[in-house]
Amino acid sequence: MLKYFLLNLLLTFVWVALTGQLNYSNFVFGGAAGFFILWMLTRRSRNADKEYFYRVPKILVFILYFLYDMMEANLRVAIDVMTPNYHTTPGIIKYKLDAKTDFEITMLTNIIALTPGTMVIDIAEDKSYVYIHTMYLTDKKKFIKNLKARTETKLLEILR
Amino acid sequence: MMTVENYFIYVIMPILSLSMILIFIRFLKGPAVADRVVALDLLITVGVGVIGVFSLIADDPVFLDVAMILALIAFLSTVAFSNYLIKRNRDD
Amino acid sequence: MTDILIMILSTVGAIFVLISSIGIVRMPDFYTRLSITIKAATLGIGCILTAAAIHFAEFSTTTKVLAIVFFLFITSPVAAFLIARSAYISGIKLWKRSVVDELQDKYDNKNEIPVNPCKEEGEE
Known part of the structure; x- marks a missing residue:
């Protein structure tokens, strides 16, 4: 590798x-x-040698995907700011982490913080939960499922 | 005919100045100390952008060094302020 | 051609900065203000500095711009996390129309917001 x-x-x-x-x-x-x-x-050659060549395209795709997500969320926030009424339903929710090491948690936190509308407020003592402040909370289960499938699983696939 | 330089001077710079004024309103008004810290941080971030546009107008990349230092200092001041807020809260 | 690209990039950046500054004046409570402003401003400054890099088109300038954008993208989430945590601990309340606050049982923030209105999903 x-x-x-x-x-x-x-x-x-x-x-x-x-x-x-x-x-x-x-x-x-x-x-x-x-x-x-x-x-x-x-x-x-052996499969262990080929791992690098699968990982690099995955990282590039992830970066493009992240930029797209960020632009979309930014436009949503921009529309919310420019129109007269508030459409936000903010809330703080608990999110169970799959990431274990400090580096993985830091990367996940940075990515969550850079997509507008969501932000990490606190981490539990034993690093098993983070508390996320989000601006558009309609369905809690759906939000958690979405975050897990779209961000955390892909990030861990790259880092591990 | 509008040149690029005129476009920067008459369109981009006024927008950035207007947003600095708006941020300064929040800096004066902000009910808590944390609001003021966030406004200050944002003010410095916009300042980095103003320096970038100014280096475009002056056609001199030397000003980008100043922007780099400013971007680092803004981070340090926010960290120091949040540390102070937690300590003050613990004392009383 | 390059001029048009520079104009478009810097206009987009300036509009993002303007949106974030309108947001910091208009939004109802500290946490929503923070979560709008930090990111929109970071993206806007990134666009403006990219326009500068395209205008100068030198190796040293492009490296400098990349360094600045990298610093901003690394440091601004960390700064936002720190200031949000210390604000919550020092007792700044959430907006009164917030839906849920699950951090309440860790620090006593004295919100009037329900700790958990949605049913907790069963242990799986």
């Missing part, structure tokens, strides 16, 4: 040094070329 990441980085730098243009599109192209070459080379 780490070995292939370092090899990919090395190939990127070799590409940038050979072409001699120090800008971002060259870096991105070198990285993509290195990724493709390594993928072709490890086609017939």
Whole structure:
């Protein structure tokens, strides 16, 4: 896993040094070329070696998905701010965590905080619950199910 | 004909200034200390944006260094204030 | 072409900043204000700084802009979490039309909001 990441980085730098243009599109192209070459080379090897090549596209898809979610929620909040009446039904709910380590909890908290309308207020002492303040609470079970399926499961798939 | 520079001076800068005035209203009004801290934090964040637009108008990327330092300082001040709020609450 | 892209990005950013500042004046209680303002402003500043990076189109400037946006996206959720927690502990009340407050049994916040109006789902 780490070995292939370092090899990919090395190939990127070799590409940038050979072409001699120090800008971002060259870096991105070198990285993509290195990724493709390594993928072709490890086609017939063990499954543990191939893990890196499944994980990188997943991370890219997750980032795009997160940006889309963030734009959509921002527009919703913007409409709510500009129209005269309040449409919010705020509330604080308890959410059971599947994430175990500190790093996973931190990433999940950051992602929850960056989607507008939701925000983490407190964490239980034994790190098994977080308390989430949300602005659009209509159905508690549906909200919890949605958050678990759309954010937490995908994040843990990437991190573990 | 409207150039990009004129667009920044006559459209973007007034919008940012208007939002700074609105945030300052909340800073003066805010019923609790926490409201004022949030308003101050947002004021600094908008200040980073103003510096970015100003570096576009002046055509000089040196100002972005100032924006970077400001973005770091805003975070530190919020952390210090929230620490102070918790401590004050525990004392009395 | 580049000019039009810069104009669109900076306009979107400025409008997001304006929305967040209207939100901080209009919204009824501290928590809703916080949860609107921090993110909309962060997104708006991100758009404006991206416009600056496109305008200068240099390696060093783009790196600087990426660093600023990265700092903002890492630090603003942490700052929001800290200030929300200390505000709740120091007893700032939720809006009176809030639906549910399940944090009440941990700290006594003296809201008049039901702890749990929805039925607790059975243990599975």
